[in-house]
Amino acid sequence: MITLALAGKPNCGKSTFFKAATMANVEIANYPFTTINPNFGVGYVRTKCPCHDLKLTCTHCVDGNRFVAVNLIDVAGLVPDAHKGKGLGNQFLDNLRQADAILHVIDASGGTDSEGNPVGVGNHDPEEDIRFLIYEMTMWVHGILGKHWTRISRQSQGKGTVIEQGIAETFVGLGITPDDVRDIQLQLKIDLIHGSIDDLIPLCAEIVKISKPMLVIGNKIDETPEALRTKLAAAKVAFVSAASELALRNAAGAHMIQYLPGDEEFKIANEGTLTAPQKAGLAKIAALMKENHGTGVQQAINRAVYELLDMIVVYPVEDETHFCNKQGDVLPDAFLMKKGSTPHDLAFQVHTDIGKGFLYALDARTKMRIKENHVLKNGDIIKVVSAAK
Numbered sequence: 001m002i003t004l005a006l007a008g009k010p011n012c013g014k015s016t017f018f019k020a021a022t023m024a025n026v027e028i029a030n031y032p033f034t035t036i037n038p039n040f041g042v043g044y045v046r047t048k049c050p051c052h053d054l055k056l057t058c059t060h061c062v063d064g065n066r067f068v069a070v071n072l073i074d075v076a077g078l079v080p081d082a083h084k085g086k087g088l089g090n091q092f093l094d095n096l097r098q099a100d101a102i103l104h105v106i107d108a109s110g111g112t113d114s115e116g117n118p119v120g121v122g123n124h125d126p127e128e129d130i131r132f133l134i135y136e137m138t139m140w141v142h143g144i145l146g147k148h149w150t151r152i153s154r155q156s157q158g159k160g161t162v163i164e165q166g167i168a169e170t171f172v173g174l175g176i177t178p179d180d181v182r183d184i185q186l187q188l189k190i191d192l193i194h195g196s197i198d199d200l201i202p203l204c205a206e207i208v209k210i211s212k213p214m215l216v217i218g219n220k221i222d223e224t225p226e227a228l229r230t231k232l233a234a235a236k237v238a239f240v241s242a243a244s245e246l247a248l249r250n251a252a253g254a255h256m257i258q259y260l261p262g263d264e265e266f267k268i269a270n271e272g273t274l275t276a277p278q279k280a281g282l283a284k285i286a287a288l289m290k291e292n293h294g295t296g297v298q299q300a301i302n303r304a305v306y307e308l309l310d311m312i313v314v315y316p317v318e319d320e321t322h323f324c325n326k327q328g329d330v331l332p333d334a335f336l337m338k339k340g341s342t343p344h345d346l347a348f349q350v351h352t353d354i355g356k357g358f359l360y361a362l363d364a365r366t367k368m369r370i371k372e373n374h375v376l377k378n379g380d381i382i383k384v385v386s387a388a389k
């Protein structure tokens with residue numbers, strides 16, 4: 001399962017985002033709500049369920065909206081010099097290690113200083129925080145490399161390829177290959193043989209960029225001054241009001257409103273039962289949603305998974321005629337897969353044995369056989385035929 005880590009300095013709204021995103025009212029998903037501990041939870045990517053167009057009855061979506069599970073980690077607040085072990089530095093970086101992508105939550109309203117203290121809206125430049133997280137991660141990678149550098153350069157005996165191999169081995173857990181190291185080295189013209197460990201900082205910055213795709217989330221848009229918003233929009237920040245999303249999910253859970261995460265608006269269930277403050281609170285959120293096409297929380301998760309990680313949703317079935325499994329459960333599974341994945345990759349994702357015994361696959365919509373190396377599309381429904389039982 002994909003893992004997204006919420007990172008950033010204290011007080012920007014990571015925990016509020018986490019709470020909102022992991023609050024699955026039973027209606028949105030029939031997964032049991034899973035909290036591994038207060039900082040690990042399950043959130044969802046939203047997609048259109050194919051049952052809608054195929055006019056099937058499916059029990060895994062809400063009105064044709066499917067919510068596919070992803071892991072979320074609420075990472076301990078980052079403080080300056082985390083890479084030297086300050087604050088919860090090491091725990092912070094260990095959490096990041098587990099993540100496929102990072103959701104960097106910043107306070108877009110500029111109301112939180114670099115240590116996480118409230119300083120009043122507009123008194124801190126949030127763009128500084130974007131650079132700061134990248135810097136801390138770079139120095140974390142650099143620190144790891146530093147521990148191995150003497151050995152790597154001694155063993156290489158002046159051979160660049162051996163150094164590349166050594167660096168890649170150090171970061172194999174981050175998915176770095178010797179080719180990646182060579183590409184970076186050529187691009188940045190770094191002298192791996194004669195350079196000092198400090199000369200490797202730009203290389204470490206590139207390792208961070210490759211291994212940890214990052215979406216910057218500008219939270220607290222309900223309080224963000226226009227000038228800051230314009231500046232952050234240019235930096236492709238995803239705007240969010242986590243507090244509004246949390247309020248909506250609470251209200252939906254209490255049946256006060258009808259709202260699905262990612263909806264651009266909500267409906268009040270019964271105006272008469274709301275108190276005046278509740279009405280006023282909801283009206284404020286409604287105005288914010290109108291301006292921003294929603295609260296941004298679901299949109300940010302979707303953007304991270306579909307755009308940053310380049311994923312699609314594919315539906316494996318066993319019975320291509322009825323689009324179901326052997327028990328008659330329609331569209332029982334929705335898998336997130338990298339764009340470019342093939343039916344054979346899907347077979348492996350269903351089960352290693354199914355992958356090993358792969359014979360061919362069928363597109364359930366057309367009932368046609370598709371090639372082993374055919375590239376899957378978002379929304380494909382696939383039956384895998386395998387020699388494995």
Ligand SMILES: Nc1nc2c(ncn2[C@@H]2O[C@H](COP(=O)(O)OP(=O)(O)O)[C@@H](O)[C@H]2O)c(=O)[nH]1
Nearest residue numbers: 010011012013014015016220223241242243244
């Ligand atoms: N105005 C506003 N405040 C928010 C929003 N989200 C969170 N906050 C507030 O920001 C403060 C810090 O939130 P928290 O989630 O604990 O931040 P964390 O330290 O990053 O986990 C709390 O007072 C929240 O109520 C938001 O969307 N708008």
Ligand SMILES: [Mg+2]
Nearest residue numbers: 014015016077
């Ligand atoms: Mg927190």
